Amino acid sequence: SDDPLALERTTMSPSWLTSLQPHLSSSSDFKQLKDYLRSQQSSGATIYPPAHLVHSWSQLTPRIEDVKVVVLGQDPYHGPGQAMGLSFSVPRGQAVPGSLKNMYKELRDEYGPGKGKGGFDAPSHGDLSGWASQGVLMLNSSLTVRKGEAGSHAGKGWEVLTREVLKLVVERATGGGGVVFLLWGQPASKTFSAAVPSSLSSHPNIKLLRSPHPSPLSAHRGFLGNGHFKKANEWLEKEGGWGQGGGVRWAD
Template sequence: MQYVNLVEQILCCRKMQLSYDDDTLQESKMTTPLTWHDVLAEEKQQLYFVNTLKTVAEERQSGITIYPPQKDVFNAFRYTELSDVKVVILGQDPYHGPGQAHGLAFSVLPGIATPPSLLNMYKELEGTIPGFQRPAHGYLESWARQGVLLLNTVLTVRAGQAHSHASLGWETFTDKVISLINQHREGVVFLLWGSHAQKKGAIIDRQRHCVLKAPHPSPLSAHRGFFGSNHFVQANQWLAERGETPIDWMPTLPAESE
């Protein structure tokens, strides 16, 4: 009889332990920050995405120069994890000149001349952020490391051919990315410059996120309302009001940040 009671006690304790383990696992799932891998793994198995990667790979293998280099295509996600996203700046497709594109919208590698649109972004920063000094480079990794997702809506391009990969399927993928940010994050600032970005951002829930719209910083349109939009200041005000650390908009090179 004592043996039976002992077995029952052991089984009861085991059930309690299993219940505790299940509760702990569920709590862990709830508290562990979501990653891009968590939310995009299924999307990357979709036929359209597989075909997009296949087409880009075939073009590279045929000798066509594609920007950015393969290792840099997904840098926006590498430098800014989903759980860290505070601000989203949407570009269109990558720069199509030699050595420019490296996977972050509007950014170029150190040693490459700062493109006109980014120069206009610096001009807006100079006029609105106290103490901002225009850097001698256009490398924006320091923004990405702080939670600014610099996302082109198309992730590859042929050398010298703007919008050459616009119909490959990247737009579907980045639509999904924006939808996932909208769904899984709270209080993100979306900076939508130009009609393309604004159409892309139509799905964003304005009740949960901050959406700021202006003309594109291109020299063709910056004077129509990008200058004076005060978006960088407004983004930081929004973040501060929510208890988030504002973005240091002064771009620094990696050696300068150490």
């Protein structure tokens, strides 16, 4: 169809669609993105994730007002069957990627082992839907990628949508429950700064936690040991207004 929002109208949760629609329907960059994706598909390119999963981030965290944490990624995994529309997450049955292994390692270091006694045991899978359903928005800056080519759809227009999502979450937080943004690596920090003016991000209901990326290439430079998961929860419960037990159960 020629409607640039056809995919969004059929696969995005109503809360997000209603808020994003006015901005997207008036964006020539977004229309260009959809033209580009259509031409890619008609030339036989394989694009990940499959269309129905592109907006999983919105389906699994369906209401803007429930967002507590944003985990900002770059672009989807580019191997077969990996990308599922949530940053850092892969479906059950897929090998756990290196970045996510380091996230699990950090969680175990922060909480100690033993899920039964409030600790964290690394799951054998990499499906983070459980986080998403608790209000952790697992958002990539770019929502599609060409098979085998990291970053191939960066700068093609998805940023129009993802920047608006970040802005909406920040604006909502200034009038309700606080939100923690986990910004790992330079690209995540830059994406956030491009979307949200510092006058807004310095609001007391917004907490920014920055560190190097959990990728095996950079995790040892300050991701491991950053304490972000525990810091996020402490802030949500105390400063963020979500109350005792209002943090994220990372082990679920």
